[in-house]
Amino acid sequence: MTQPSINTRIATEADDEAILAVEAVSWDSSSGFPSMREPKESAFNERTTPANYVLAEVDGKVVGYSRLMPKTPVAENSHVKGIYGLAVVPEARGLGVASKLLEASADEARRQGARKISLGVFSTNEPARRLYAKHGYFEEGRSKDEFLVDGAYVDNIMLAKVL
Numbered sequence: 093m094t095q096p097s098i099n100t101r102i103a104t105e106a107d108d109e110a111i112l113a114v115e116a117v118s119w120d121s122s123s124g125f126p127s128m129r130e131p132k133e134s135a136f137n138e139r140t141t142p143a144n145y146v147l148a149e150v151d152g153k154v155v156g157y158s159r160l161m162p163k164t165p166v167a168e169n170s171h172v173k174g175i176y177g178l179a180v181v182p183e184a185r186g187l188g189v190a191s192k193l194l195e196a197s198a199d200e201a202r203r204q205g206a207r208k209i210s211l212g213v214f215s216t217n218e219p220a221r222r223l224y225a226k227h228g229y230f231e232e233g234r235s236k237d238e239f240l241v242d243g244a245y246v247d248n249i250m251l252a253k254v255l
């Protein structure tokens with residue numbers, strides 16, 4: 093099978109619906125919080141603007157996103173970005189879309205002057221943990237029983253990559 097061509101770009105205001113559509117089908121209890129699946133009016137708010145979304149497209153259709161934010165608002169922490177959400181629609185998985193999103197996010201973080209990216213992943217989320225390991229993310233810590241998801245406690249693993 094020929095691999096599709098995957099394009100990445102920064103979102104614009106016009107991508108709101110497409111981001112919400114990805115969000116609606118991409119998360120389940122092994123990867124995210126049930127509360128993330130509650131319907132939202134917009135992917136954007138005062139803190140999260142289109143500039144915070146790196147999008148992946150196949151054949152011109154948005155199939156995934158990475159949300160890249162300052163890790164905290166503190167000036168002394170401004171060299172660290174956080175990925176607060178990485179998702180690919182089920183039908184586009186296994187094609188390298190998330191890999192392209194991680195590469196594009198690292199490029200964008202570097203462009204903004206960052207020297208480190210950090211993120212959290214459920215201990216139970218094997219596909220995502222393998223993805224991050226493949227891209228050079230290492231474990232910085234673990235918060236035990238950090239989330240209660242569908243009646244079960246899940247550890248949150250903090251990962252980081254030095255750019």
Ligand SMILES: CC(C)(COP(=O)(O)OP(=O)(O)OC[C@H]1O[C@@H](n2cnc3c(N)ncnc32)[C@H](O)[C@@H]1OP(=O)(O)O)[C@@H](O)C(=O)NCCC(=O)NCCS
Nearest residue numbers: 123178179180185186187188189190191213219220222223
């Ligand atoms: C995790 C997720 C983003 C991966 O997206 P994807 O586009 O399918 O990933 P890629 O095709 O780029 O895969 C890259 C690497 O990730 C790992 N990987 C991805 N899916 C995997 C799976 N189902 N099982 C095992 N490893 C997997 C592999 O190391 C893979 O490299 P390989 O193909 O050389 O083996 C996607 O499954 C998803 O959106 N899941 C739900 C949301 C989520 O878990 N987000 C991360 C939260 S922290």
